[in-house]
Amino acid sequence: MTAKPTGHYLQRTDGLYLQFDRLFHAPIEDVWYSLTNPTAMKSWIGTYTGRPSTGGVRFQMIEEGADWMNVSILECDAPHRFTADSGSGPTAVRVFCHLVEGGGMTTLTLGQRVSGADDAASIGPGWDYYLDRLIAARNRAPHPVWETYYPVFSGFYRDLVIPAPTPANRTVEASAPLD
Template identity: 45%
Template sequence: MMPQPTGRLVRKDDGVYLVFDRMFKAPIEHVWPYFGRSPRLAEWLGEYTGSGATGAVKLRMTADGTEGPWEDVTVMECAAPHRLHADIGAAGASHRMFAHLTEASGHTTVTVGLRLRSLLEEADAGPRWDYYLDRLVAAHDHKPQPDWSNYQPAMDEHYRILCRELDRDLRSDAAAARSGASR
């Protein structure tokens, strides 16, 4: 079965986020290590060095089978096992990310968000993050990792449409605000 796109766009005070949810039939203590411990994180996303307690970490993405460059990570908030907020990348080109974990009735829901710097230029983040989070599910459930070729280009148009529609809505809202202010 081909994976389906699951991301949605959410407006927040500091910008537009691409947001995804995944549910695990496991207590939160079994899911959190996939965000906070290098061996578990490496199973689905990449490896890191440094300490979240100091707020300074380096991350290297390895999910695509190659070793990418080490990227700076500034941990803004880490409230284990519930919340992680970080900026990933060089200053001025970083991405704000969050992971929120909640548990109810023995199930843990993971919500991951990525703030988009540009709606029209970053629509390709959707397929990547669907892929990464499906890798997280597979790692947690001890299943085979998904195949990247099932995500891109298959999901590209879905995310481009989402981004174009929200961009159009934001432009319309701004135009309406300008015309209301000029009265």
């Protein structure tokens, strides 16, 4: 697999998001498991403790030395979508995942709320890297190398044009499915 930056902006009612799409030749439940099972998550991003049904878990990224963080689960409609927040205040991180299945394939759309181009320049390479790790883990292939993504992709994300808010792109609901 040749790494390339894949994110684009999406304006939603609750802010500007950097969004990524990946296609899997697998049933939706299988991809959902990779995104939400703490053991399966260890192979590509990290793990969590706690029970998501309570509305919150503690999550730790796979990178060495990463701290455990509290994550609030704002929405969960298995196996189609979830939205979660980690942290609070101006440093809070909001992430959503939407899955759609058709023709034996599942599309994963993942987005993280960003404040602008500088934010995207560090977040974009990270999500490209972790989503490519997800693909590699599911295919039992070697994981990609971080240095292939960062800082190499930062310029792409810094130069992405942020869409001007218009009635057409301002009306996307925070929980609306993206087909």
